[in-house]
Each structure stands twice: as structure tokens, then as C-alpha cells.
Amino acid sequence: MRSVREAHKPSCVTSSIGGGTVLFEPGLSDRFKAALLELKAEPHSATRKESTLEILRSVVEGHRANRVVVANLPAELRSVVSGALQGRSVQFMEDLPSTDVLPACAAAEVGVTWAEFAIAEDGAIVEVAHDDAARLAASLPIVHIVLLPAGRLVRDVGAAMAVVGGILRASGPGQRPTVTFISGPSRTGDIELRLLYGVHGPHSLHVILLEWFEGR
Amino acid sequence: MAIEVRRSIEEPARVGKLWEAMERGRANRAATIEKTGLDLSAFRDRVRLIKETAAQDPSIAEAFAEAVRANGGRVFFAATGREAVQYVLDVCRANGAEFLVKSKSLTSEEVEMNQGLAAEGIRAIETDLGELLCQVAGEKPSHLVFPAIHMTSDRIARMLSEAYGEPIAPEPSSILSAVRARLRPQFLAAKVGVTGANIGVAETGSIVVETNEGNGRLVTSVPKVHIALIGLEKIVRRWDDAADLVRGHAISATGQRMTVYVSLISQRQPVAKDPAGREFHVIILDNGRTRMRADPWFRDALNCIRCGACMNVCPTYGVTGGHVFGHIYPGPIGIPWTANVHGLEEASFAHLCVSCGLCHEICPVDIDIPLMIAKVKDQDVEAHGQPTAERFFMASEAFAKVACLSAPLANRLLRRGSLRVLMEWAVGVDRRRTLPAFAHRTLRSRFRSREGQVGRVGKVAFFPDLYAEYNNPDQGLRAIEILERLGYSVIIPDVQWSGMPYVSYGRLGKASKLAADNLRVLGPLVDDGYDIVSTEPTAVYMLRKVYPKLLEGSLASKVATHSRGFFEFIEPHLAKLSLRPTADAAGLVGFHIPCHDRALSSGLPAMRFLERASYRVRPVETGTCCGIAGTFGMKSGWLGYDLSMAVGEKLFEQFRESGCDLIATESSVCTLQLQDGLGRPVRHPLDLVRVEGPA
Ligand code: SF4
Numbered sequence: 053m054r055s056v057r058e059a060h061k062p063s064c065v066t067s068s069i070g071g072g073t074v075l076f077e078p079g080l081s082d083r084f085k086a087a088l089l090e091l092k093a094e095p096h097s098a099t100r101k102e103s104t105l106e107i108l109r110s111v112v113e114g115h116r117a118n119r120v121v122v123a124n125l126p127a128e129l130r131s132v133v134s135g136a137l138q139g140r141s142v143q144f145m146e147d148l149p150s151t152d153v154l155p156a157c158a159a160a161e162v163g164v165t166w167a168e169f170a171i172a173e174d175g176a177i178v179e180v181a182h183d184d185a186a187r188l189a190a191s192l193p194i195v196h197i198v199l200l201p202a203g204r205l206v207r208d209v210g211a212a213m214a215v216v217g218g219i220l221r222a223s224g225p226g227q228r229p230t231v232t233f234i235s236g237p238s239r240t241g242d243i244e245l246r247l248l249y250g251v252h253g254p255h256s257l258h259v260i261l262l263e264w265f266e267g268r
Numbered sequence: 269m270a271i272e273v274r275r276s277i278e279e280p281a282r283v284g285k286l287w288e289a290m291e292r293g294r295a296n297r298a299a300t301i302e303k304t305g306l307d308l309s310a311f312r313d314r315v316r317l318i319k320e321t322a323a324q325d326p327s328i329a330e331a332f333a334e335a336v337r338a339n340g341g342r343v344f345f346a347a348t349g350r351e352a353v354q355y356v357l358d359v360c361r362a363n364g365a366e367f368l369v370k371s372k373s374l375t376s377e378e379v380e381m382n383q384g385l386a387a388e389g390i391r392a393i394e395t396d397l398g399e400l401l402c403q404v405a406g407e408k409p410s411h412l413v414f415p416a417i418h419m420t421s422d423r424i425a426r427m428l429s430e431a432y433g434e435p436i437a438p439e440p441s442s443i444l445s446a447v448r449a450r451l452r453p454q455f456l457a458a459k460v461g462v463t464g465a466n467i468g469v470a471e472t473g474s475i476v477v478e479t480n481e482g483n484g485r486l487v488t489s490v491p492k493v494h495i496a497l498i499g500l501e502k503i504v505r506r507w508d509d510a511a512d513l514v515r516g517h518a519i520s521a522t523g524q525r526m527t528v529y530v531s532l533i534s535q536r537q538p539v540a541k542d543p544a545g546r547e548f549h550v551i552i553l554d555n556g557r558t559r560m561r562a563d564p565w566f567r568d569a570l571n572c573i574r575c576g577a578c579m580n581v582c583p584t585y586g587v588t589g590g591h592v593f594g595h596i597y598p599g600p601i602g603i604p605w606t607a608n609v610h611g612l613e614e615a616s617f618a619h620l621c622v623s624c625g626l627c628h629e630i631c632p633v634d635i636d637i638p639l640m641i642a643k644v645k646d647q648d649v650e651a652h653g654q655p656t657a658e659r660f661f662m663a664s665e666a667f668a669k670v671a672c673l674s675a676p677l678a679n680r681l682l683r684r685g686s687l688r689v690l691m692e693w694a695v696g697v698d699r700r701r702t703l704p705a706f707a708h709r710t711l712r713s714r715f716r717s718r719e720g721q722v723g724r725v726g727k728v729a730f731f732p733d734l735y736a737e738y739n740n741p742d743q744g745l746r747a748i749e750i751l752e753r754l755g756y757s758v759i760i761p762d763v764q765w766s767g768m769p770y771v772s773y774g775r776l777g778k779a780s781k782l783a784a785d786n787l788r789v790l791g792p793l794v795d796d797g798y799d800i801v802s803t804e805p806t807a808v809y810m811l812r813k814v815y816p817k818l819l820e821g822s823l824a825s826k827v828a829t830h831s832r833g834f835f836e837f838i839e840p841h842l843a844k845l846s847l848r849p850t851a852d853a854a855g856l857v858g859f860h861i862p863c864h865d866r867a868l869s870s871g872l873p874a875m876r877f878l879e880r881a882s883y884r885v886r887p888v889e890t891g892t893c894c895g896i897a898g899t900f901g902m903k904s905g906w907l908g909y910d911l912s913m914a915v916g917e918k919l920f921e922q923f924r925e926s927g928c929d930l931i932a933t934e935s936s937v938c939t940l941q942l943q944d945g946l947g948r949p950v951r952h953p954l955d956l957v958r959v960e961g962p963a
């Protein structure tokens with residue numbers, strides 16, 4: 053809340069999310085990337101559409117993955133993903149009959165989804181899902197790739213809660229999305245306190261910051 | 269209980285791991301607080317305000333229920349655990365589910381959901397790794413945050429190989445893959461998923477589910493039906509309130525900035541636009557909470573955010589573990605919770621608490637856990653009687669008076685083995701414990717027979733407590749003399765002892781009466797311009813922290829604000845004095861911070877006092893108690909001396925390795941413990957410094 057207000061300067065990026073206008077703070081991108089690295093998530097910066105394609109391709113190749121599920125992306129980005137991953141099985145959850153979604157996500161090695169914004173200091177991306185296909189695609193495969201417009205960063209969890217509170221209030225009863233803060237890959241310390249990744253959710257989390265795309 | 273304590277102390281591998289978890293928990297927490305620049309005391313105040321408002325206002329739960337229904341969810345108010353389990357059972361049957369998947373939920377353990385469902389033929393599969401390991405082993409979780417901390421990877425691998433019928437290597441990564449592979453099909457086939465909820469938010473009818481492993485995400489997305497079980501006290505009004513709680517859970521539990529997956533769930537979502545069969549149920553659990561809310565002694569427990577920090581600092585939990593120091597809820601806060609939701613009979617582990625006060629110090633919500641524990645002990649003693657040793661120590665003042673009158677004889681007898689055997693047998697004082705010798709003349713009698721000084725700087729009422737009065741009047745006189753040098757007029761008021769054992773041993777009526785008696789003497793002195801000063805940290809702790817809790821009203825808080833530890837009190841004036849070491853060469857002093865001083869000044873003024881006398885000073889500490897905890901470590905056997913030595917062992921080790929020339933501490937009982945544990949003299953800072961001046 054505080055930092056959103058403080059950020060009320062002309063240089064701020066303004067976006068409209070879930071019916072409300074949100075102000076994002078500039079200059080947080082390095083902190084965000086550093087926080088991601090500390091959490092064992094991998095940040096990538098995509099300055100142009102073409103580099104986005106390259107990053108997607110190399111990440112998927114790097115994991116030797118063949119089956120990719122995609123959900124919750126802005127329509128404009130669908131072609132980017134399918135273009136990048138030609139020759140592999142790429143399924144868009146929105147196109148499938150509902151009963152096929154779970155098996156598709158369970159069989160895929162990579163899930164590509166969308167983050168509405170992110171929390172810089174905590175290295176957390178914020179997923180806003182009106183459909184659980186988005187959450188299944190993000191949590192069942194062992195690799196999760198998140199696309200995020202680079203300018204959409206708030207400083208801390210307090211600022212994020214203010215935005216999310218606004219979204220949830222504005223959505224109205226029965227129309228409220230499920231919102232998830234995700235900071236890093238799935239992890240556990242339950243065996244002898246050793247930090248291990250990928251126990252239930254993804255073992256790898258890639259965040260591609262889109263510098264050329266403002267969002268829906 | 270004694271047998272269980274003994275068994276857990278004698279299992280060093282397990283104690284070591286738990287201790288490591290606790291140390292790491294404390295260190296991570298401290299590092300994250302430092303890194304995030306969190307203002308801890310402002311944070312505590314905010315969280316406390318949020319939780320207090322939430323826990324005390326019944327209309328919040330109503331508003332929450334209303335909002336959940338408006339989102340299309342179903343709400344069930346469960347008065348008891350049994351009702352909650354029955355509801356889950358009904359939902360399972362209605363959906364033809366033979367099993368369900370569960371993400372970690374302490375509240376579901378509180379209501380013993382798994383057992384209740386199993387009795388009706390429905391399997392609950394734990395999906396949190398630690399919980400799952402406990403489930404396979406048929407054991408209870410031993411730590412709030414790391415339930416399976418007591419298991420080694422070798423044991424886990426053996427256990428799972430047998431349970432899954434395939435060989436699993438003892439490497440943690442192999443265990444992980446095996447569990448992932450095993451659980452996946454169960455997730456995919458589950459019709460019902462059950463979670464707890466870390467927070468409920470009334471304004472939008474939402475719950476917050478936090479997991480690191482991501483199992484919470486699968487449990488709430490794959491199955492058609494999601495049931496969330498939430499304790500009444502976890503519901504807050506607005507989203508603004510939730511941010512601090514999300515931060516607080518993570519930092520205090522594991523030292524993370526944020527839990528990996530924080531899911532804010534308000535309703536069921538369709539899958540690829542298909543909403544068929546997707547249900548959301550919220551069970552709001554009372555199970556004694558409304559009663560706690562009305563109980564001034566226990567309502568504070570409702571403010572707990574279940575972060576586990578208190579566990580990571582508790583000395584006796586650290587060596588006994590959650591299976592002994594716990595019923596279903598383990599650790600310090602587990603005591604008041606157990607007494608209230610599972611009954612006093614299950615809460616006898618309260619007596620393992622040694623009233624060190626550290627859990628209160630670390631709690632992010634500033635919950636006075638030790639006081640609630642004292643109340644549980646009080647109720648338990650009321651119901652089941654009191655051990656002789658505890659009665660003996662509560663009569664310490666009377667005993668000391670008699671012992672002083674016949675000091676040379678008493679001291680000779682107390683050193684004699686045969687009397688100690690007798691004392692152990694008759695009153696339960698451990699014969700191995702060195703007891704302090706008694707002085708022939710008490711502090712008061714020596715003080716009366718000397719020439720007092722009239723000072724112009726101010727007036728001090730010196731509170732001697734037992735040790736300075738009966739055992740070491742020299743130390744008391746030395747302190748008084750320094751106060752006089754600084755220009756204070758000093759009196760010794762006609763007070764009794766501070767009475768900590770009444771609190772430790774759960775005799776709160778007596779504690780309150782004693783406090784009232786002492787305050788009747790001290791109140792008028794404060795009005796007359798006196799400050800209350802003591803060299804005994806426990807006495808200052810009682811005056812400052814405990815009396816105001818025992819007695820309401822302005823008298824206690826007035827005396828509290830005017831009570832100070834000796835070194836803290838003289839520190840601003842030290843420039844007037846010349847301080848030199850009593851030893852020929854000032855060496856390295858290893859300093860032990862008494863627990864009760866952590867709530868006050870953390871030993872800093874005393875350490876600076878020594879430094880001014882040109883000593884090098886280093887605090888030597890494990891971050892927890894030395895183990896004696898007042899008179900606890902004087903009691904005989906596993907519920908006293910042995911447990912106390914087991915707690916102390918880490919600290920003794922650190923002192924041995926510290927290379928210090930001298931050992932110092934302010935507390936009289938810590939001195940006994942360190943001397944017994946190290947076989948070396950332990951000095952009071954006043955014994956190490958020659959004070960002269962002002963010029
Ligand atoms: S007061 Fe000390 S011994 Fe008692 S529960 Fe708290 S930390 Fe443990």
C-alpha cells in the first residue's frame with residue numbers, strides 16, 4: 053500500500069488489472085532478478101519479440117522437453133509460444149475439452165503461463181487465475197515458465213496485497229480469481245533440513261521479463 | 269513422564285538434529301529480519317493489533333461466512349472437532365470418494381481427522397512430505413514446521429522401501445523422487461482435497477493457504493471438491509491485515525521472506541470454463557475457541573500465528589522433543605492450546621516448562637506464553653497435587669531464614685552426603701547439585717549495623733532477593749556501596765523475596781499475594797521518589813514483567829517503570845568512577861546472559877561495565893537457557909537435575925571451547941549451573957571489578 057502510494061510519480065507504469073488501475077514502481081527490475089536468483093528461480097530478459105522466441109526455445113531444449121502445456125496467456129502471445137516451439141507438442145488449455153486438461157498437464161514436462169505482476173523484493177510472481185487450467189498447467193509439469201511484462205513490479209508484499217485486495221474487491225462475489233504468489237520452485241526441508249527442490253510442484257522456475265509487451 | 273524424558277535425552281542423534289533445526293531456525297529468522305530491515309517491535313505491535321481484533325470479534329467470522337456463501341461456497345460452523353470430521357465424511361460420501369488428499373493442516377490434526385475418517389473407511393493421504401513421513405511411520409509430528417525432524421534419511425529410506433515395496437536409496441533426492449512418483453497418481457485420482465487455512469479474510473470471503481512444497485496448490489486445484497478447515501481465530505477483516513501475517517509466518521517459521529506458494533482462494537474456479545462438480549466448502553472450527561476468547565488467562569493463545577518460533581528457542585523442548593513436550597500441539601504454545609482443546613489431562617507436559625521466558629521474547633505476536641503455562645500448571649496442581657520438591661522450593665525464603673540463623677552448622681550439614689541423601693529422599697532436592705552456602709549474617713543485619721550515606725543524586729530502594737540477602741551479602745553490600753559513591757541514598761525496603769518459584773510451579777494465587785505484599789511496600793517508596801534496584805535479574809524480571817501481569821491496576825505498572833537492574837541503573841553515571849580489574853591482568857571474560865535478562869537489557873550493561881574495567885568480554889551463548897532455570901535444576905532426577913544438565917551441555921561445551929580466562933554472569937542460579945557443569949569458578953561482575961572514585 054505504502055509503496056504504491058509513494059510511487060505516484062509521472063515515471064510510473066500504469067496498468068489496469070482486474071478492473072482497477074495499478075501503479076507500478078520503476079527501477080525495481082534488478083532487485084527482482086537478484087531475488088529470483090537467490091530463490092533458485094531463473095530470470096530472463098526479452099527485449100524483443102524475437103528474443104522471447106529464442107529464450108523459450110532454449111529453455112525448453114535445455115530441459116529436453118517435448119510436451120508443453122500453455123494456459124492463461126494474452127491472445128497476442130499465443131503465436132509467440134507456438135512459433136518458438138514448433139516441432140514439439142504444444143497444447144493450449146483453452147482449446148481443450150475440460151476433461152482433457154488434467155491428463156494433458158499431468159503428461160507435460162513444461163507449463164507456460166502468465167503473471168499479472170510481480171513483487172520485486174520477494175522475488176514472487178503473481179498469478180491471477182479465473183480458471184484452474186492455469187494453475188494445473190503451472191503446477192503439474194516439472195518445469196514452469198512464466199511470462200511477465202517487465203514493468204509490472206511492485207516493491208513488497210504490502211504493496212502486492214493492496215493490489216490484490218483491490219482486484220478481489222472489484223471482481224465481486226462469485227467472480228473472484230484465485231491469486232497465487234509464487235516465489236521460486238517447489239521446495240522442502242523436511243528431510244534432515246536439507247533444501248530440496250521439486251517435491252510436488254516444478255523443480256525449475258523460469259521467469260521471462262517481457263520488455264516489449266505491456267500486457268493485456 | 270520422567271521415563272519419556274530420559275528416553276529422549278538418551279537418544280543423542282535425535283536431540284542433535286532437533287537442536288540443529290532450532291538453531292538454524294533462529295539464525296535464519298535473525299538473518300532475514302536483518303536483511304529485510306524489518307522493525308521488529310513495530311511489526312509485533314501491528315500483528316498483535318490485527319490478531320487481537322480478529323480473535324476477539326465474533327462478528328468477523330459471521331461476515332466471512334456470509335462472503336464465502338456469496339462467492340458460491342458452502343460454510344459449516346463446527347462446534348467440536350467431531351462435527352468437523354463428520355462434515356468431511358459427509359462430503360466424501362456425497363462425492364463417492366474413498367480417499368482424500370490433504371495438505372498440511374495442524375487444525376485437522378487438532379480434530380484428529382485422519383483417525384476419524386479411517387474409522388469410517390475413508391483414507392486421508394498426507395501430501396506434505398514431513399507429514400507423510402509421520403503418517404507412514406505411524407508417529408506424531410515432532411515439530412510444528414518440520415514434522416519429521418526426528419527421522420534420519422537412512423530411516424526414511426528403509427521405511428519407504430518397505431511401505432512402497434521397492435528399494436529406495438537413502439539419498440534425500442532419491443527419497444524425493446520416490447515420493448513424487450508415488451503421490452502423483454493419488455493426486456490425479458483424488459475427488460476431494462482438504463487443506464487448512466493460514467488466514468481467512470472476511471471482506472471477500474477468501475482464505476490464504478501457504479505451502480513451500482506446492483502440495484497445497486495441487487490439493488486445491490486437481491480434485492473437484494476442496495474443503496478448507498479454518499480455526500475461528502484465524503479470520504481477519506481486511507486484506508490490509510493479511511500482508512503482515514503472510515510476512516510473519518514465513519520469517520518466523522523458516523526465515524524465508526515469503527512462503528513459496530501463497531494461494532489466495534475465494535471460490536472454486538472452472539477447468540477450461542467447465543464448472544461442473546467443482547465445490548468449495550469451508551469449515552469454521554470452534555472447538556473451545558469461544559471459551560478461550562472469554563477466558564482472560566487464555567485468550568492470548570488465540571493470537572498465535574503458528575509460526576513455531578517459540579519452539580525453536582525453548583530449552584527443554586530442545587532436548588525432549590515434540591513427542592514428549594507436546595500432545596498434538598507441541599512446544600511452548602502447545603501447552604495452553606492442549607489444555608484448552610484437548611483437556612488438562614493431556615497437558616501435563618506443562619511441567620517441563622522451566623519458566624525461562626524465552627518463548628515470550630521471540631514470539632512475533634508478543635504472546636505471554638509463560639504466564640499461560642503457569643496457569644495450566646496451577647490448574648494441574650489444583651487437580652493432581654504438587655511434588656514435594658516444588659513445595660520445598662516455594663518455601664525457600666523460610667528455609668533460608670532458618671539456615672542463616674544456624675549458618676556454620678547448616679553449611680556443614682548441607683555439604684554432608686548423608687543429609688543430601690536424606691533431602692533427596694524427603695523433599696526431592698538432587699544430591700548432585702551444589703547448593704549455595706548460607707551467610708551467618710544476612711544483608712539486612714549487616715546493612716543496619718553500618719554507617720549509611722546520605723546522597724543528593726537520588727534515592728534507591730535496593731531489592732536483595734534471596735541470594736544477596738541470605739547467601740552472598742558481600743555482593744549486595746558492594747552494590748550498595750557503589751550506589752552510595754554515585755550519590756544515592758540507599759535503603760533496603762521491608763520486602764519479601766520476588767517469588768519466581770510460585771510462578772514456575774504454578775501457584776499463581778500465592779504469587780499474586782506475594783506480589784501484592786511487595787507492591788504495598790514499594791508503591792509508596794516510588795511515590796516518594798525512590799527507584800527500585802536489584803542485582804538479581806530474576807527479581808527485576810518479576811517486578812518489571814510478571815507483577816504487572818499478575819495484578820491489574822496502576823500500582824504494579826508504576827513500580828515496574830521504576831524498577832531497574834543494577835548495571836543498567838548505574839551505567840549513565842559510570843564516567844564518575846574509576847574501574848579496574850581485581851585480577852592482576854584483565855583477561856577474556858566469557859559472559860553468560862541469564863534468560864530473564866533477555867527480556868530486560870540482555871546483559872549488555874554488565875558486559876560494558878566489565879569492558880570499562882579493561883576486560884575483554886565475549887558473550888558465550890547457545891541462544892537458549894543454561895538449563896537450571898531457577899530451582900528447576902535442583903530437583904532430583906530426570907524432571908530436574910538430569911534434564912537441566914542435558915539442556916546445559918551445549919553451553920558447557922561452548923564455554924570449554926571459548927578459551928576464556930574468566931567466566932561471569934549476573935544470576936545466582938546460573939552461577940550454580942555453570943559451576944556444576946564446568947567445574948570452574950563463576951564470578952559476578954562486581955567480584956571482578958575494583959571501584960574507586962569519584963575523585
Ligand atoms: S518459558 Fe522457557 S521453558 Fe517455558 S515454554 Fe517458554 S521457552 Fe520453554
Ligand code: SF4
Nearest residue numbers: 572573575576578631
Ligand atoms: S506462540 Fe508466538 S512464537 Fe509460538 S507459534 Fe504462536 S506466534 Fe509463533
